Amino acid sequence: MLHVKGFKARTNAAGEVFNSLILEGIVFVKSKETGFYYATLKQASLPTTLSEDECKRMVGQSMAGKVKRVDCDPYEVINEKTGETMTLSHRYLYFPESTEQTQFPEMVNEFSESEEELIH
Incomplete structure (x- = not known):
């Protein structure tokens, strides 16, 4: 089970906001150290x-699915604190409960370019 923590406005390659x-x-x-x-x-x-209003209503809700680690092309991230x-x-992506990771291999590279702030 997942929790909707919030939402962000983003811009795609065509300049459209979503x-x-x-x-x-x-x-x-x-x-890696203890094996536990x-x-x-x-x-x-x-x-x-x-819409923004619909996203606001979703915040705090629970939804079915999992967050899974998926390998991807290397990319750089700046730690905001240090x-x-x-x-x-790697990335962490959403997967519905009944969907296996192998059904979405093309998504990994798409997210590699557009979702750089996933990991802080």
């Missing part, structure tokens, strides 16, 4: 045709 819901979900990660799992919150952005530049080769 809204994306910011979804937050628990992801279980295996520690821990829970952490990760966010994914879901493009939508909803100013450090990091190179990442």
